[in-house]
Amino acid sequence: xxxxxxxxxxxxxxxxxxxxxxxxxAVLRTLTERGLREPFPIQAATLPSALAxxxxxxxGRTGSGKTLAxxxxxxxxxxxxxxxxxxxxxxxxxxTRELAQQVSEALVPYADALRLRMATVVGGMSIGRQTAALRxxxxxxxxxxxxxxxxxERKACRLERVRITVLDEADQMCDMGFLPQVTEVLDQVHHDxxxxxFSATLDREVDQLVSRYLHDPVVHSVxxxxxAVTTMDHHVLVVHGPDRYAVTTEIAARDGRVLLFLDxxxxxxxxxxxxxxxxxxxxxLHSGKSQPQRTRTLAQFKNGQVTVLVATNVAARGLHxxxxxxxxxxxxxTDPKDYLHRAGRTARAGESGRVVTLVLxxxxxxxxxxxAGAGIEAKTTKVRSGEAELSRITGAKxxxxxxxxxxxxxPRAKNTNTPFRGLGTSKDxxxxxxxxxxxxxxxxxxxxxxxxxxxxxxx
Numbered sequence: 001x002x003x004x005x006x007x008x009x010x011x012x013x014x015x016x017x018x019x020x021x022x023x024x025x026a027v028l029r030t031l032t033e034r035g036l037r038e039p040f041p042i043q044a045a046t047l048p049s050a051l052a053x054x055x056x057x058x059x060g061r062t063g064s065g066k067t068l069a070x071x072x073x074x075x076x077x078x079x080x081x082x083x084x085x086x087x088x089x090x091x092x093x094x095x096t097r098e099l100a101q102q103v104s105e106a107l108v109p110y111a112d113a114l115r116l117r118m119a120t121v122v123g124g125m126s127i128g129r130q131t132a133a134l135r136x137x138x139x140x141x142x143x144x145x146x147x148x149x150x151x152x153e154r155k156a157c158r159l160e161r162v163r164i165t166v167l168d169e170a171d172q173m174c175d176m177g178f179l180p181q182v183t184e185v186l187d188q189v190h191h192d193x194x195x196x197x198f199s200a201t202l203d204r205e206v207d208q209l210v211s212r213y214l215h216d217p218v219v220h221s222v223x224x225x226x227x228a229v230t231t232m233d234h235h236v237l238v239v240h241g242p243d244r245y246a247v248t249t250e251i252a253a254r255d256g257r258v259l260l261f262l263d264x265x266x267x268x269x270x271x272x273x274x275x276x277x278x279x280x281x282x283x284x285l286h287s288g289k290s291q292p293q294r295t296r297t298l299a300q301f302k303n304g305q306v307t308v309l310v311a312t313n314v315a316a317r318g319l320h321x322x323x324x325x326x327x328x329x330x331x332x333x334t335d336p337k338d339y340l341h342r343a344g345r346t347a348r349a350g351e352s353g354r355v356v357t358l359v360l361x362x363x364x365x366x367x368x369x370x371x372a373g374a375g376i377e378a379k380t381t382k383v384r385s386g387e388a389e390l391s392r393i394t395g396a397k398x399x400x401x402x403x404x405x406x407x408x409x410x411p412r413a414k415n416t417n418t419p420f421r422g423l424g425t426s427k428d429x430x431x432x433x434x435x436x437x438x439x440x441x442x443x444x445x446x447x448x449x450x451x452x453x454x455x456x457x458x459x
Contacts, residue, residue, distance in 0.1 A: 014044040021047055023076060026113035034109065040065030042198075043072075045220040051076060055217040056196040057210060066198040070166045071107045077164060077194070078139050079114040086134050086157055088119070088141040090164040093185060095172040096314065097122040097144060097291055098298065103168065104142045116140055121157075123147045124291030131156040145173060145181035152188070159185065163193035167209065170197050171337075174205040186213045232343065233354045234378035235393055236367060241360050245274065246385035247396070248330050248358065249410075252280045252308045254395035257301065257324055260310045261342050263331040271330070272310045277410035279400030282308035313338060321345070326394065329357040332366075336373035343376075356394055 015021055017038055018031050031037070039047060042058055043065050050056050050073035058069060070092070078090045094100045104120045111118050119138035121130050123146055130147070134157050141148075141157070151157040165186065167173070173182055186195070186209070195214050199206065210217070239247050252258060252275050262268050265286040275282035283297045283306040294314075300306040302321050313333075327346045333339045339357075346353025357378070359367045364380075371378050383390040390396045401409050 013048065015039060015048060016044070021051060023072070024079065024114065027072065027076060027110055030109050030113045042066055042220065043069045046218070047073065049218040050196060053077065053194050055194060055214045057214060057217040057219045058196070058198045059221040066168065067103055067106045070168070070196045070198050071103070072110065074140065074164045074166060075107065075110050075114055075116060078116060081139065083117070083137045083139045084161070085137050087161045088134070088138050088157070088159070089161055090140045091159065091162045091185070091189065092140070092142045092166040092168060093148070093173070093182065094142065094144060094168045095176055095178065097124055098294065098314065099169065100142050100144055101295065111140060118142065121147050121151060122291070127151070145178040145185065148185065149181045159188040160190060162189040165189050165193060165195050167197045168199070170199050170206050170209060179205050182209065232346065232352070234376050235354065235356045236371070236378045236380040237356055237358050237390070237393070238361060238364065238380065238382045239358050240384065243385050244358060244360070247383065247390060249275060249278050249280070249399055250385055250390065250396035251328055251356070251394045252282060253278070253397050253399035256326070256395065257304070257307050257321065258326045258328060259324060259345055260308060260328045260330050261333070262310065262312060265312060267331070268310050268312055274410050275308060275310070276404045277407065279402040279404060280308055281306050281404065282310055285309055285311040285314060287312065287314050313342070325353045327353070327355045332357050332359055332363060332370065336370055339370060339374045339376070
């Protein structure tokens with residue numbers, strides 16, 4: 001069964017401002033203090049229905065404002081009630097730790113204004129502290145499926161009093177294999193409760209969740225994909241294989257922040273070391289890092305201490321950074337959906353942004369098919385390190401070359417005629433750093449020996 005993304009016959013009318021909604025004065029005051037007066041389209045469309053207690057099925061591009069679209073109704077409709085120990089009243093289920101933390105950070109000011117207690121339940125953090133937070137009583141819980149399942153198994157959390165349940169990025173939870181845990185949760189919450197499902201895409205097992213758990217939902221689809229965002233530019237840069245690291249390094253050395261996506265944890269760590277050895281303030285993010293490390297890295301990227309975030313797809317959702325205007329696929333994604341979610345890290349909330357994908361000549365056809373599947377029209381350009389065209393598109397420039405962590409500086413191309421070979425090269429190191437051949441080196445040594453001999457002979 002496929003979800004028909006058309007509104008019901010009589011949806012609540014969209015609103016033009018938050019003031020039109022029957023929100024508590026404390027919430028309106030908090031919105032104003034944070035400079036929010038006019039809702040984004042997904043908020044304008046869904047808030048009236050959600051505040052009225054309707055089940056909601058909402059699709060909006062990542063960065064379109066879904067968190068407040070479900071968060072404000074959840075908090076407002078929970079306000080005034082107190083949770084018993086281990087028995088929350090409202091639940092937000094998300095696929096990743098980063099998204100859980102981002103949702104919590106976004107909702108805490110409004111929860112505080114309504115005197116609601118929140119708990120964030122994710123893996124990689126102290127389960128003892130999370131158990132204590134639930135035992136003390138938390139009206140609202142933001143959780144990842146795996147850790148919530150563990151707490152339920154330990155009898156540290158019970159869900160029968162949860163009357164408002166939100167599934168955010170449900171498609172990713174299904175893609176990650178969490179469908180059994182999600183259905184387990186939905187089977188335990190109050191059967192007459194309100195359910196809201198928000199996602200950038202609605203497909204696959206999500207249809208099962210909608211048909212089984214949402215009752216006569218109000219359906220809204222707003223700004224469905226990155227391909228429809230007019231403030232986002234897409235570029236495919238064709239690079240020569242040996243020059244790929246040099247191109248990446250020069251892009252990373254640009255003024256302003258940049259998010260670089262690679263496929264594997266090893267590649268992330270390798271590139272991060274190289275960039276830091278080149279003088280670029282880079283940090284890596286992947287599932288092999290501890291949660292405190294991941295949290296610290298994201299905080300440093302947001303406050304500007306780190307200008308380059310090198311990441312796997314763990315950062316493709318749930319990452320919001322103001323003024324992030326460039327995303328680079330160093331490794332092209334393998335799935336159109338992955339492309340759209342990576343791209344969604346820029347051009348958020350009406351801002352402009354650029355998405356660049358580096359491809360080798362042999363990858364062009366495959367990447368063209370991926371772009372077509374994502375509904376993206378990208379401009380293709382052949383580039384080399386050090387060229388003005390690369391700088392025009394990405395802001396690339398030569399790195400300082402001064403290592404940030406001590407040790408030797410990373411090798412890099414001196415000009416476009418000596419392509420950078422990247423890390424792990426098996427080429428003869430006797431070439432030296434200036435690009436001279438072994439033959440030239442031997443000729444120089446021979447000339448020096450002859451000169452020394454003449455000096456010894458007195459001539």
